[in-house]
Amino acid sequence: MSETTPKPVAKDPRRRKGGADSDERIELVPTLRRLLSYVVHRRARFILVIVLLITSVLLSALLPYLMGRAVDLIGARGDLDELARIALTITGAAALYWICAWQSNRNIQFLAQDALFRLRTELFDHIQTLSLNFYDRQPIGEIMSRATNDIDTIDNFFSRGLNQLLTATMTIVVIVTVMFILNVTLAVITLVTMPIMLGVALFMGRIAGPAFAQLQAKLSDANGFMEEALAGNKTILAYGQQRQSGDSLEDLSVGVRDTGAKAMLAALSVTPIVNVAQNSQQAIIALVGSIMAIQGEFGFGTVLTFITYSGQLQSPVQQLGQIYNTILQAAAGAARVFAILDEGPTVQDAPRAQDLQLKGGHVVFTDVDFSYVKGRKILRGNSFEALPGQKIGLCGPTGAGKSTIINILTRYYDVDSGTITIDGQNIATLSQASLRQQIGAVLQEAFLFSDTVMNNLKYAREGATDEECIAAAKEANAHDFIMQLPQGYDTMLTERGANLSQGQRQMLTIARAMVANPKMLILDEATSNVDTRTEKLIQEGLLRLMEGKTSFVIAHRLSTIRDSARILAIKDGVIVEQGTHEELMAHKGLYYDLYMTQFRVRPEAATG
Amino acid sequence: MRYVVQPLEGVLLLRKQPIGDSMYKNFRRLLVIYKGARGPFIVSQTFLAFSVLLNLAIVALNGTLVNDGVQQGNIEVVISTAVWMIGLTLIQTIFALGNSLYAVLFAEGTANFLRVGTYRKIQTLSFGNLDRFRTSDLLVRLTSDINNVKQAVLYGILLLFQAPFMIVMAVAMAIFLLPSLLWLMIVIMVVVSVVLFFLLRGVQQMFVARQQALDGVNNVLQEALAGVRVVKAFVRERFEMQRFAKVSNTWLDAALSPAYRMALFVPSLQLIVYTGTAALYYFGGQGVFGGTTNLGEIVVFSNVLSMVVGPMAMLAFIIPFLESGEASCGRVFEILDEEAEIQDRSTAKPVDVSNIKGRIVFENASFGYRDRAGKTTGLVLEKINLTIEPGQTIGFLGATGSGKSTLVNLIPRFYDVLEGKVTIDGINVCDLPQRQLHQIVGMALQESVLFSGTVRANILFSRPDLDDDEIVAAAQAADADSFVSRIPEQYDAPVSRRGTNFSGGQRQRLAIARALASRPPIVILDDSTSALDMATEARVQEAVQGLMSSSTKLYVAQRISTVLTADKIVLLEHGRQVAVGTHAELIQTSPLYREIYESQLGKLDEQPERIASPLAGQSMGGTA
Structure with missing residues (x-):
């Protein structure tokens, strides 16, 4: 077959943006060895492929030889019966070649796809175990690019490059040998x-x-x-x-x-x-x-045999010339994938981590310091206490550290110094899973999966029943609108719940948090507003969800946290004021300023 | 290099060619752009034909080599034949390269033509049209669809006629050389066609299925990454792993089925060639022994035989390319055929923008969005009557879907009213040229979009003539100067694609600065302070008031704080204007307003006295 299809001969590997590891100098051999281990993993298949390949290459060397013999026989006006025999041998050898070449192609494809399957599954599983700081460092697009583009490059190597490399090497060895034997x-x-x-x-x-x-x-x-x-x-x-x-x-x-x-x-x-x-x-x-x-x-047949051999050598030689690029690209892609695989979670359970025994939900922060990046403190010397069942409101300007405080409460990050205890247990000694299972969270972005409403609710707790989910939806005021969806609880939500209004999405996330039935709660209020009726339904749902539980509420509207047992006003990573609404208003500090700005009243105008 | 297509104005020609429902109707319609390129096309195909012919001629020389050279023992003939072979090869290469050159010129010229033409067409569309096409959809048409068309054109010039040429010449050669074995040639061609048909049948669907499976994998991945907080909050990592394993497995199967099919491809064609050659040797050998033919002819015949298969396989391969190119071409035409909803009226008269005062009147204005078929899907705004005096500050308040954003979009004529009218200084906005209208109305849209370039370029955007003082003044008013001046490069600081190197709040403030930069008589800030905290928002509003005191300022907001001090608050619900007045008035007269107020800012009776009473002298408005 003529090779007329234009192909991008070589994509320059330097064009690829290196993210965390922009250092493109990789150790080629170890990376490749590790990459190949995914292919060699199925040893029996791999050996089968090698055997099939050798057989088919031998046959492809035999066939031109037989054809040369036939031509010589014709040229010498030999025996017709012998010519028939050679013709039949050619046909038989061709049939055998067909089976071997087909099966080796097929099995190589299997090995390649199977190896890719294991690599990408391993990558995904590993990413799931990593801590949030990994996601902070790597934008989603970057991780997606690892999992798609880099895996794609590796796919290219596995399903094309590897086949070419093996076939080309063997073809060259066998045909060169045969040529020397012949003449x-x-x-x-x-x-x-x-x-x-x-x-x-x-x-x-x-x-x-x-x-x-x-x-x-x-x-x-x-x-x-x-x-x-x-x-x-x-x-x-x-x-x-x-x-x-x-x-x-x-x-x-x-x-x-x-x-x-x-x-x-x-x-x-x-x-x-x-x-x-x-x-x-x-x-x-x-x-x-x-x-x-x-x-x-010799007869002219031998000349034809050699011409055919030289043709057969052409593409292997060319491929070997180009394969280096494919290998380099695959190695660069693999190195980036392996870099992720080799990254350990920064937050790890202690060797003998206990499960959280949550009784009333008595939370104590003592002198907590925290930084996302070493040397740049986000929280400094923060101490406060939440008594069982209390509602704690957090407020402050953007970037003050409100979200950080709740992030460290469930150990998405570990504190630099100081301690956080829940009912007397230091959270550093507890398992992350037990913390998160018992401390529910309703986050700012109402994230839903593209699945049915019911499955989105069940997501909160493994083994939750339909009845429990429906009961939770009723509590969260979500049942009514769910029943109005085309297929009720079986309605598929489109990507990230785009077919629901924002208010509906929020109610669903509240219902989902209810299914989890947590004993403590974290709420990060959504910034955008919904109409007042929906707003009321949401607030009702939240109140039911928080009932009797220690809860931490980040407020964008101060009216939500007005009734808190304690309000923490945070600025530049420091809790500058704490107390009830009335106390803080009387104090006329940060909270007071924040509160008054809502009414567009300049503090001095109101006081004076 | 001359790219073999019409100049860009050809896009207009493209639009006036109604073609019936025939095969490859889109490609036929596309032919218009090659008007005047008939010559280059014929040359390219002549090159192709010559290249095929010379290839066969080189093969035919093998016959001379055997018959007149080797078998006669004539070394001179051998040498001259070999020299001829090399010479013809060189000439053949020139023809092949010539054909390639034309293929490339046609293909790249077509792609450029469609890309620029389609993009420019999109630029003429209105908000209503853009609502119906999603960004990602438009982008796919501009990139991969146009690429598909390009591939189809390339392969069309390069390969489409290669197989027919080859078949015709091979048959001619068979007739000429070995008429007794013509049947063998035909049998092989038929077998190749049948085998290709069965091998490639359904492969296209397999590739589509593989793509879908890949999309499935990417969706799960994307969701698991975007929703990582939810995954971790509910400790469902294991569940995600199972979910991924499932789609990953589906992909494995979907990737294997076309791969397995393609594994048969080359070996099967080789089997046909080998078997055919074996048959040729046997039957041809009989002829040689019988004295009806000679060895040289058999050698030539066997070479021709193996040469025919390649182009046939290529032809089978490019048909899917042609088909997807045709479909893609249709999708591109969909954009080119889209009629812009809003166009300047022939009666539109230019005005002196600097004389515009900014008095806006809505008279019985009603509006509804159109669906793809152009039908109105119900009213979003009903009979709005509103008069806004120059220099006033107006707040538009209402829940999502109440129509407040739509309402202000009618002023710069992003959409046309269905009934009633909107006027600026007494002129119906439909009678103003759009370019001028957009100079009169400075708008920060709901989504704050920045473009790659510099901060300065983003603020200047439509007005490269503004000087630095004006830029800084606008940035200060938008509270953007505070963070821009902290960047080392200041106003020359780079903005990356879509402004991702700035936070949401910073993007909003830069978008506001852009709206203010040219000091337009009307400024509209469409929910463009939502990402700012209250204190910053208050600062921005005060500064805007100072800088733009004579301009009419419209704020669209969901937060009641944003509109609290406006001269007039317009409260919308389900497309109707339910109340208009100042805060002090509305808090007394409108129950809905009071409800919104209390739900956002707390019960009135719980508030300090100074606030609960109508805001004493705090109004931002001045000149009204």
Whole structure:
């Protein structure tokens, strides 16, 4: 088959953005060995593939030989019966070759896909065990890119590169050996001209490679521009910038067109130019072989056999020339994947971690210091106490550290110094799972999975029954609207619950928290507002959820925490005031200022 | 290099070509853009034909080599034949490269034409059109769909006629050389066609299924990552692992089935060639022994035989490319055929923007969104009557879906009213050129979008003529100067794609600065302070008041604090204007207003006396 399909010969691995490990210098051999261990994992299959490959390569060397014999026989006007025998042997060998080649292809594909399956599952499982600080460091897009692009590169290596590497190596070894057995002179001529061909192929690859890298760069510029502009198209329209935006895209697009044309032309030139080299090589073999045939050393059939061999060697040699790139890319991708696999969770359960024994929910923070990044303290020397059943309100400007306080309460992060105890147990000695199972959380972003309503509710607790979920939905005021959905509790929610209103999503997350039936509670109030009726339903649901439980509420609207047993006003990581609403109002400090700003009353205007 | 397509104005031609429901109707419609490129097309295919012909000629030389050279023992013939072979190879390469060059020019030219044309077309669309196409959808059409069309054009020029040329010439050669074995050639071609048909049948669907399985994997992954807080909060890591294992397994199966099928591909074609060659040797050998033919012809015949298979396989391979190119082309045309909802009227008259005072009147204005078919899906705004005086500060309050954002979008004519009218200084907005309208109304949209570039470029955006003082003044009013001046590069600080290097609140403040920069007579801030804390928001509002005292200022908000001090608060519910007045008035007269107030700021009777009483002299409005 002719190789006319243009392929991006080599994507420049340097174009790939390295995230956490932008240091692209990787140890090639250990990385590759580790990568290959996923393939060799199924040893029996792997050995089978090798056996099949060797057989098919041997047969593909035998077939041209047999065909040469047939031609010689015809040329010598030999026996028709013998010709029939050779023809039948060719057919038989071809059939056997067909089975071996097919099965080896098939099994290699199995090994490749199976290895990929294990690699990506392992990657996913491992990511699940990592602590939140991993997610803080790596944006979702970055992790997605590891799990898709990098795995893709590895896929390319496993399902194409590996097959090529094995087949090419064996083909070269077997055919070169057979050539030397058949005729040393022709073998030497074939091999002498081979480097010329390889050189031409590599040279063309070297031209096309950078051209494609350049094209990739231009293309990602243009695509990035369009993505950004389309996402902000209404802004462009509102400011009448349509023509300018179109002009910018045209510039980028013309750049893509020009580099694209160069790259494609370079790629498309590889085959014809390599063909020149190959045809010339065959002409030389034909020339020398024919002269030797005239001198009676062998029949013309042998010349044909060698021409076929030289053709059979062409693509393996070319592939070996290019495979290095595939391997480098796969290794770079694998190194990034392994970097994640080798990362341990920063928050770990102590060796003999106890489960939290939650009685009343008496929480004590003593001198708690915390930093996400070493040296940049987010919380400083914070102490406070929540008595069983109390509602604690947290308020303060954006970035003051409100969310951080609740993050460390369930050990999403470990404190730098100081202690947090719940009912007398230091949380550092407790298992993370037991903390989170007993301390419920309703978070700012009402995140739902694209699954049925019922499964979203059941998500909160393994083994929750339908009845429990429906009861929780009723408590959370969600039952009524759920029943109005097309399939009630079996309604599929679209991506992140987009087919529900924001208020409905919030009610569902409250119901979900109720299913978990936690003994303590964390609430991070949503910033955006819903209509007042829904707002009331949500507040009712929250009140029922918090009933009798120690709860921590981060408020964006101070009216929500007004009735708290204790309000913590936080600024720059320090609890600057604590007390009841009345106490803090009388104190006329941070809380008072925050409270008054809501009414657009300048503090001095109100006081004076 | 000349790219073989019409200049861009050809997009217009494209739109005026109604073509019936025929095969490849979209490609046919696309042909318009190659008007005048008939010559290059014919040249490219002539190159292709010559390249095929020369390939066969080189093969035919093998016959001379055997018959006249080897078998006659004539070394001179051997040498000259070998030289000819190399010479013809060189010429053949030139033809092949020529064909490639044209293929590339056609393909890249087409892609560029469609990309720029479609993008420019999108730029002419209105909000209503944009609502119906999702961003991701538009992007897919501009990237992968156009890429599909490009591939189809490339392969079309490069390969479509290769197999037919090859088949015709091979049959001709068979007739010429070995008519007695023509049947063998035909049998092999038929077998190859049948085998290709069965091998490739359903493969396309398998690849689609694989893609879907991959999407499934990515969805679970994306969700598990985006919802990591929920996963961890409910300790469901193990459940996620099971969920992923399931989709990952589905992907494994979906990836294996086309891979297994393709594993058969090359070996099967090779089997046909080997078997065919064996048959050729046997039957041809009979002919040689019988003296009706000679060895050279058999050698040539066997080479031709193996050469025919490749192009046939390629043809089978490119048909799916052509089909997906055709479908993609159709999706691109969908955009090109979209009619912009809002266009300048022929009666639109330019005005002197600097003379606009900013008096806005809604007269019985009603509005409803249109669906894809262009039908109105019910009223979102009903009979709005409202007069806004120049320099006033107006707050629009209401729940999500109450229509407040839609209402202000009618002022810069992002949407057209269904009934009634909206006027600025007495001029119906439909009678103003859109460009001018957008200069009159400075707007920070609900979603604060920044573009890559510098902070300065983002604030200037539509007005490159503004000087630094004006920029800084706008940034100060938007409370953006406070953080911009702390960046080392200040106003030249880079903004990354979609402004991701700024926080949500910072993006909002920069978007406000952009709206203020040109001091338009009307400023609309559509819920654009929602990510700011109360104190910052209050600061921004006060500063805007100072900078833009003579402009009409409209605030759309869900937070009642945002509108508390406005000259007039417009309360909307389900598209109706239920109350209009100052805070002091509404708190007394509108139960709904009072309800919203209390739900957000707490019970009136629990508040300090100074606040509960109508705000004493705290109004932001001045000039009204």
